[in-house]
Amino acid sequence: MGRWAPGARGRLAEAALELYVERGFEQTTVGDIAERAGVTERTFFRHFADKREVLFDGSQHLQDVLVSAISGAEPGTPPVDVVATAYERAAELLEGGREHSAQRSRVIAATPGLQERELLKLAGLTSAAAAALQERGVAAPAALLAAETGGTVFRVAFDRWVAGQGEDLRGCLRTTLAELRGLTGS
Amino acid sequence: MGRWAPGARGRLAEAALELYVERGFEQTTVGDIAERAGVTERTFFRHFADKREVLFDGSQHLQDVLVSAISGAEPGTPPVDVVATAYERAAELLEGGREHSAQRSRVIAATPGLQERELLKLAGLTSAAAAALQERGVAAPAALLAAETGGTVFRVAFDRWVAGQGEDLRGCLRTTLAELRGLTGS
Numbered sequence: 001m002g003r004w005a006p007g008a009r010g011r012l013a014e015a016a017l018e019l020y021v022e023r024g025f026e027q028t029t030v031g032d033i034a035e036r037a038g039v040t041e042r043t044f045f046r047h048f049a050d051k052r053e054v055l056f057d058g059s060q061h062l063q064d065v066l067v068s069a070i071s072g073a074e075p076g077t078p079p080v081d082v083v084a085t086a087y088e089r090a091a092e093l094l095e096g097g098r099e100h101s102a103q104r105s106r107v108i109a110a111t112p113g114l115q116e117r118e119l120l121k122l123a124g125l126t127s128a129a130a131a132a133l134q135e136r137g138v139a140a141p142a143a144l145l146a147a148e149t150g151g152t153v154f155r156v157a158f159d160r161w162v163a164g165q166g167e168d169l170r171g172c173l174r175t176t177l178a179e180l181r182g183l184t185g186s
Numbered sequence: 187m188g189r190w191a192p193g194a195r196g197r198l199a200e201a202a203l204e205l206y207v208e209r210g211f212e213q214t215t216v217g218d219i220a221e222r223a224g225v226t227e228r229t230f231f232r233h234f235a236d237k238r239e240v241l242f243d244g245s246q247h248l249q250d251v252l253v254s255a256i257s258g259a260e261p262g263t264p265p266v267d268v269v270a271t272a273y274e275r276a277a278e279l280l281e282g283g284r285e286h287s288a289q290r291s292r293v294i295a296a297t298p299g300l301q302e303r304e305l306l307k308l309a310g311l312t313s314a315a316a317a318a319l320q321e322r323g324v325a326a327p328a329a330l331l332a333a334e335t336g337g338t339v340f341r342v343a344f345d346r347w348v349a350g351q352g353e354d355l356r357g358c359l360r361t362t363l364a365e366l367r368g369l370t371g372s
Binding site (some may be wrong): 078079080094115116117118120123141142144145146147149152153155156159160176178180181183184185 | 301364370
């Protein structure tokens with residue numbers, strides 16, 4: 001999700017994505033990635049548990065930013081606005097890396113095992129956001145609905161952004177939330 | 187998702203869930219399930235690819251009902267209403283089987299590999315619903331947003347229903363959609 005960390009970790013992540021795009025995920029070995037990054041396989045495994053995890057390196061950081069933005073929101077802000085603003089903060093981590101995000105999305109879309117992991121990470125974001133809302137005193141069903149709605153807006157906005165339909169991710173988030181409000185306004 | 191099919195298939199599904207509840211998913215073998223159902227392992231594999239799939243036996247049927255309800259909706263109905271009504275139709279397959287659904291949910295929640303598969307099936311429902319809306323002429327982003335919103339309402343309503351917070355699943359769906367409208371009405 002995030003962009004490159006500095007040093008060997010960042011070079012490994014960059015090399016992995018390049019190779020997944022060039023050869024496909026299944027056809028790439030950890031040895032290939034290490035070689036391209038100019039490090040040993042041992043170094044790879046010091047940083048990542050397996051070749052799937054390389055693609056999810058930024059997801060914990062993104063979740064931390066999301067949760068801390070929810071916790072720090074102005075008291076009394078409506079839950080959907082709290083989550084929407086928190087996703088804008090998290091989106092700043094991705095902003096400027098659209099081509100990287102687009103390549104990553106294509107690799108994931110081509111591999112069911114990666115889709116499963118992506119869905120689990122996104123579900124983790126939603127759970128963490130719902131828990132952070134509940135800590136602010138939002139009741140359980142409203143917290144879950146607001147968190148899920150924020151996740152929906154993020155996923156749809158993200159798809160539009162990587163498809164080039166919008167100037168930046170933040171703009172896509174705002175457009176998508178406005179559309180959702182229009183769709184659900186009965 | 188659905189309830190028992192008749193005959194050996196239904197007995198296998200019932201036996202599998204009983205054993206997963208009693209012993210845990212990991213501790214149950216296909217041999218155990220076949221024995222409890224009074225059939226051979228070969229019969230198990232004639233019906234199910236593996237011991238995970240037993241828990242998802244009804245999901246294709248649920249998706250078919252959902253998609254056909256979307257396709258058959260009155261022309262001009264707003265997309266979110268189309269999806270909400272279609273989920274009510276799909277919910278009829280589960281209605282009356284709350285204890286079964288609750289047990290199944292607990293087994294899935296306890297096993298990450300099952301959670302992944304559940305998320306993939308739910309994502310499949312959303313994609314199928316979005317495609318069916320697009321066939322009705324709903325534009326791509328609105329179709330995806332409406333389908334995702336329907337999925338959100340279904341998941342939250344389902345959790346309330348299995349937790350016993352509401353008389354039936356249909357009532358939980360209606361309450362949850364009304365809450366979502368309240369939350370997103372800016």
